[in-house]
Amino acid sequence: MDAQPHWLDPEQKAAWGSFIRMQETLIGRLSRSLQVDSGMSAADYAVLVSLTERGDGRMRLLDLAKLVEWEKSRMSHQVTRMAKRGLVAREECPDDGRGAFIVATPAGCKAIEEAAPTHVEHVRRLFIDALTPNQLSALGRISEHVLEHMGKQPD
Amino acid sequence: MDAQPHWLDPEQKAAWGSFIRMQETLIGRLSRSLQVDSGMSAADYAVLVSLTERGDGRMRLLDLAKLVEWEKSRMSHQVTRMAKRGLVAREECPDDGRGAFIVATPAGCKAIEEAAPTHVEHVRRLFIDALTPNQLSALGRISEHVLEHMGKQPD
Numbered sequence: 001m002d003a004q005p006h007w008l009d010p011e012q013k014a015a016w017g018s019f020i021r022m023q024e025t026l027i028g029r030l031s032r033s034l035q036v037d038s039g040m041s042a043a044d045y046a047v048l049v050s051l052t053e054r055g056d057g058r059m060r061l062l063d064l065a066k067l068v069e070w071e072k073s074r075m076s077h078q079v080t081r082m083a084k085r086g087l088v089a090r091e092e093c094p095d096d097g098r099g100a101f102i103v104a105t106p107a108g109c110k111a112i113e114e115a116a117p118t119h120v121e122h123v124r125r126l127f128i129d130a131l132t133p134n135q136l137s138a139l140g141r142i143s144e145h146v147l148e149h150m151g152k153q154p155d
Numbered sequence: 156m157d158a159q160p161h162w163l164d165p166e167q168k169a170a171w172g173s174f175i176r177m178q179e180t181l182i183g184r185l186s187r188s189l190q191v192d193s194g195m196s197a198a199d200y201a202v203l204v205s206l207t208e209r210g211d212g213r214m215r216l217l218d219l220a221k222l223v224e225w226e227k228s229r230m231s232h233q234v235t236r237m238a239k240r241g242l243v244a245r246e247e248c249p250d251d252g253r254g255a256f257i258v259a260t261p262a263g264c265k266a267i268e269e270a271a272p273t274h275v276e277h278v279r280r281l282f283i284d285a286l287t288p289n290q291l292s293a294l295g296r297i298s299e300h301v302l303e304h305m306g307k308q309p310d
Contacts, residue, residue, distance in 0.1 A: 015295030
């Protein structure tokens with residue numbers, strides 16, 4: 001191929017750059033606050049919130065991975081680390097072949113209950129408060145567009 | 156404090172959740188493609204793009220950290236790893252006390268030149284193509300709002 005690379009035009013590049021810097025800064029600041037306030041990583045938080053809010057405390061590994069949009073191997077490593085710290089446990093189901101349930105332990109439930117209010121305050125202070133309700137709903141719709149589009153794209 | 160936590164309302168929570176899932180999925184897919192196509196992490200790419208596009212091949216560590224919105228210690232570790240792989244080098248400036256320059260080596264320049272066209276194609280395919288020009292510019296403006304707002308917020 002001797003075709004010229006198809007670079008972004010200046011408007012596309014500016015918007016992409018702003019988005020990347022914003023998400024990098026936001027996720028970085030929220031992750032550091034979470035670590036300082038609660039001793040949890042963003043990944044710990046995502047797993048425990050998913051288990052306790054959506055899964056009633058327990059979910060299959062693959063469903064959990066899908067819910068937070070991770071690959072199964074990443075979730076498996078994360079769950080192993082969290083199990084060592086007593087935040088979750090694996091419940092094997094040898095009978096049905098659909099893999100283990102991941103369960104939030106009482107310590108895990110306590111940890112997320114303690115971490116959530118402060119984390120949500122940071123989300124509100126850094127992100128929600130920056131935007132008007134219209135801007136926030138526009139961002140939600142745009143995000144859904146991108147998610148839907150990505151779902152149709154091969155890797 | 157016995158006040159109730161100030162949770163997000165359903166609209167805020169939905170928009171926040173969509174945004175988080177979108178950026179997590181997008182960054183994850185771009186990072187995996189970059190690794191597979193070019194053997195580079197997203198962090199390697201960010202450093203080399205910054206050095207070659209904005210810094211004319213060389214920048215001070217602190218300026219580089221500010222440009223990609225990382226803490227200085229994270230950039231220092233990243234540069235150490237990249238120097239071991241020959242992608243960048245440190246040029247000490249003992250005279251002026253403002254710290255070392257980080258320089259893209261010829262191998263680093265070659266690596267980013269080879270990686271960039273394919274990476275930009277993935278950005279276009281997964282993200283830019285998902286949005287109308289109006290949606291993209293709205294996302295850029297919203298991102299700038301959030302960045303400006305975060306700049307005024309203490310850690």
